[in-house]
Amino acid sequence: MPLLNPSRSAAIRELLATPWLRPLGDPLAIDDLLGLVDPTWSLSAVRARVVDAIRETADARTLVLRPNGLWRGHRSGQHVSVEVEIGGRRLTRSFSLSAPPRSDGLVRITVKRHDGGKVSPWWNEVAAVGDVVTLSQASGSFVLPTPLPPRIVMLSAGSGITPLMAMLRELHASGAFCQVVFVHCAHSRADLIFADELERVARESVHVDLRLFLSNEYGRLGPRRFARLAAEAGDSPAFVCGPAAFMQGARRAWQDAGLGAGLHFEHFGVPLRKPQPGCSSVVHAERSGKTFVALPGQSLLEAAEAAGLRPPHGCRAGVCHTCKCRKISGVVEDLRDGRIAEEPGEMIQLCISTAHSAVTLEL
Amino acid sequence: MTHPASHLSTAEIDAIGRQLDALREETLAQLGTSDARHIRRIVRLARGSAIAGRTLLAFGFTPVSFGLGVLALSAAKILENMEIGHNVLHAQYDWMNDPALNSQTYEWDIVCDASQWRHYHNYEHHTFTNVLGKDRDVGYGIIRVSQEQYWRPRHLAQPFSNLLLSLLFQWGVGLHDMDPVRVLTSSRDDEEAAARRAEFPAKWRQFLRKAGRQLFKDYVFFPLLTPWNAPRVLLGNLAANVIRNVWTNVIIFCGHFPEGTQVFTLRDLDGETRGGWYLRQLQGSANIEGGSWFHLMTGHLSHQIEHHLFPDLPAWRYPQIAPRVRELCDRYALPYNTGSFLEQYGSVLARIFRFSLPAAWTTPLGPARPAQA
Numbered sequence: 001m002p003l004l005n006p007s008r009s010a011a012i013r014e015l016l017a018t019p020w021l022r023p024l025g026d027p028l029a030i031d032d033l034l035g036l037v038d039p040t041w042s043l044s045a046v047r048a049r050v051v052d053a054i055r056e057t058a059d060a061r062t063l064v065l066r067p068n069g070l071w072r073g074h075r076s077g078q079h080v081s082v083e084v085e086i087g088g089r090r091l092t093r094s095f096s097l098s099a100p101p102r103s104d105g106l107v108r109i110t111v112k113r114h115d116g117g118k119v120s121p122w123w124n125e126v127a128a129v130g131d132v133v134t135l136s137q138a139s140g141s142f143v144l145p146t147p148l149p150p151r152i153v154m155l156s157a158g159s160g161i162t163p164l165m166a167m168l169r170e171l172h173a174s175g176a177f178c179q180v181v182f183v184h185c186a187h188s189r190a191d192l193i194f195a196d197e198l199e200r201v202a203r204e205s206v207h208v209d210l211r212l213f214l215s216n217e218y219g220r221l222g223p224r225r226f227a228r229l230a231a232e233a234g235d236s237p238a239f240v241c242g243p244a245a246f247m248q249g250a251r252r253a254w255q256d257a258g259l260g261a262g263l264h265f266e267h268f269g270v271p272l273r274k275p276q277p278g279c280s281s282v283v284h285a286e287r288s289g290k291t292f293v294a295l296p297g298q299s300l301l302e303a304a305e306a307a308g309l310r311p312p313h314g315c316r317a318g319v320c321h322t323c324k325c326r327k328i329s330g331v332v333e334d335l336r337d338g339r340i341a342e343e344p345g346e347m348i349q350l351c352i353s354t355a356h357s358a359v360t361l362e363l
Numbered sequence: 364m365t366h367p368a369s370h371l372s373t374a375e376i377d378a379i380g381r382q383l384d385a386l387r388e389e390t391l392a393q394l395g396t397s398d399a400r401h402i403r404r405i406v407r408l409a410r411g412s413a414i415a416g417r418t419l420l421a422f423g424f425t426p427v428s429f430g431l432g433v434l435a436l437s438a439a440k441i442l443e444n445m446e447i448g449h450n451v452l453h454a455q456y457d458w459m460n461d462p463a464l465n466s467q468t469y470e471w472d473i474v475c476d477a478s479q480w481r482h483y484h485n486y487e488h489h490t491f492t493n494v495l496g497k498d499r500d501v502g503y504g505i506i507r508v509s510q511e512q513y514w515r516p517r518h519l520a521q522p523f524s525n526l527l528l529s530l531l532f533q534w535g536v537g538l539h540d541m542d543p544v545r546v547l548t549s550s551r552d553d554e555e556a557a558a559r560r561a562e563f564p565a566k567w568r569q570f571l572r573k574a575g576r577q578l579f580k581d582y583v584f585f586p587l588l589t590p591w592n593a594p595r596v597l598l599g600n601l602a603a604n605v606i607r608n609v610w611t612n613v614i615i616f617c618g619h620f621p622e623g624t625q626v627f628t629l630r631d632l633d634g635e636t637r638g639g640w641y642l643r644q645l646q647g648s649a650n651i652e653g654g655s656w657f658h659l660m661t662g663h664l665s666h667q668i669e670h671h672l673f674p675d676l677p678a679w680r681y682p683q684i685a686p687r688v689r690e691l692c693d694r695y696a697l698p699y700n701t702g703s704f705l706e707q708y709g710s711v712l713a714r715i716f717r718f719s720l721p722a723a724w725t726t727p728l729g730p731a732r733p734a735q736a
Binding site: 022028031032033085090091317319320322337339343346 | 462640674
């Protein structure tokens with residue numbers, strides 16, 4: 001049977017994707033049929049099965065995933081888009097991989113629960129061994145420099161630890177001769193993801209200098225401490241991942257010290273600006289390359305037309321769905337009933353949607 | 364003309380609109396796993412039925428397996444066109460974010476190109492429902508189904524043209540968006556016809572591409588897959604297409620043409636509110652009663668009234684909300700046009716025969732319409 005697995009065999013993939021078979025069914029239909037044999041089989045998508053689940057803290061959990069043969073591997077520090085289906089809806093989120101690549105192909109993703117979120121509570125409470133999720137290929141340039149410098153500074157806060165943990169694990173496992181100053185902030189000892197492993201690595205390795213800041217014990221990492229860290233880091237590359245305010249603090253300290261060029265950032269998916277109804281919003285139309293402003297309460301269709309775009313449309317009242325368009329990112333409100341659409345990659349009707357934040361459209 | 368809703372005040376019409384909006388929101392909030400499970404089950408049912416039908420046609424030798432094969436393949440095409448295709452193209456399942464069920468990319472097993480369908484059906488028909496001169500689905504430009512349409516001598520033949528249309532229905536649906544009759548026969552100063560003429564070549568190429576694919580699939584590819592049975596497969600596919608044509612035609616005609624459904628004029632659109640739009644949908648549509656399998660095989664168009672009120676709610680939810688709509692109609696003394704399949708289609712046929720004659724020879728049927736105030 002594994003011989004027939006299209007995600008392992010390019011020959012079978014090509015055979016099933018030949019245009020001559022189109023009358024039998026399109027690739028999506030073939031994928032669906034393959035999924036009946038094994039939910040990880042696919043012609044084009046990286047599907048990954050949950051093989052283990054590890055509780056890290058009360059609100060963070062690692063899922064160990066086995067991707068199918070289409071997975072092309074990753075480098076420590078990179079991230080993937082993860083698509084899961086919850087309540088019939090497919091939702092996509094970007095997460096860092098929290099472990100370096102392994103020879104058996106298993107990958108780890110650690111997610112901290114956000115109250116009011118959809119995917120992170122699922123990840124923490126619902127997902128079970130045997131479930132299947134869909135991954136993108138790994139991407140991102142937040143990776144260890146080659147060749148390795150003699151010293152690296154890693155700064156993280158909260159769940160921002162995950163890409164840095166992948167890097168630390170790789171450096172520790174390889175025994176590379178590279179000094180790591182690993183600075184991490186958490187609310188408390190109980191919130192500290194990977195606490196035991198961090199302390200074990202710090203004990204075992206002479207290269208790792210672990211500095212934990214627990215805000216309930218020693219207070220926050222303020223401007224003075226950031227400035228001291230920047231001075232200490234000197235021209236060693238520094239990798240930063242954490243909430244927006246944390247990243248801002250690091251950026252300012254490094255820039256003040258004239259070391260901004262050595263700083264590498266990994267941003268969270270969390271928007272920097274809170275959605276604001278009643279304010280004008282910047283809309284970016286990706287395909288046409290145009291950027292325009294949508295006024296408060298104005299439909300995106302009207303705003304696009306005012307900017308000289310001519311999106312297809314029909315009834316202008318939400319009936320016919322002719323103006324349906326993929327919203328790549330941003331928050332919009334349905335002008336008829338006030339429903340909020342904030343999922344990345346959602347389909348929206350331009351004629352009855354008004355922007356609440358910066359929006360990027362596939363237009 | 365006076366409509367059965369003429370006793371309602373503006374405030375009452377607004378209240379009806381608000382109640383229907385609330386019903387829509389309530390149902391939207393319920394959408395979830397069960398809807399996803401339903402549509403995926405039907406996709407697999409249709410696919411399984413197609414595989415069974417095509418296998419029976421390709422590998423069987425007896426008339427029994429031929430008959431069963433045709434039935435299974437017709438059922439597959441009917442389910443795919445009606446419960447899956449029509450409803451997916453209405454964006455009923457876009458919220459799932461599943462590329463296989465996306466209104467903008469779905470293509471169905473019929474000669475009609477999906478994007479042309481979305482234009483004339485989702486936009487023209489669902490926005491301007493039953494408005495003479497705007498909704499070309501009123502009689503499909505061939506058949507006179509109401510007193511208000513002009514009579515022309517060709518309507519004398521409409522009992523026959525109706526039969527022909529039902530046998531060839533997918534071709535009618537496929538050509539409808541281009542409006543070839545109007546493009547070919549209209550005068551030079553007809554602006555709308557000029558607009559259609561301008562987009563005709565592109566749409567025509569699109570139509571040929573889609574129709575070619577469909578013809579290749581059913582009449583070349585599958586027959587030649589099992590060459591020893593090629594004539595049998597070809598004939599079986601033809602039969603399945605015709606059965607699907609007749610069934611979809613009959614069900615769709617029951618949606619807006621039974622006795623009691625209203626037509627409107629452009630003047631009715633002037634200043635129409637959301638409540639008014641809902642009212643027009645209510646009065647212009649008719650339901651068919653039946654069991655759950657019957658509803659499924661009509662793609663839930665047996666709930667045409669609910670479909671026209673909420674075209675983008677998953678159709679299998681219509682039976683659940685129908686009692687609420689009916690109760691609202693009772694409360695506001697509005698007609699809720701429903702009946703058995705035989706009653707509704709019988710009434711459609713009666714109108715097709717009756718309106719084949721000039722207006723002067725016929726009087727409005729039935730007491731449905733109150734006297735002019």
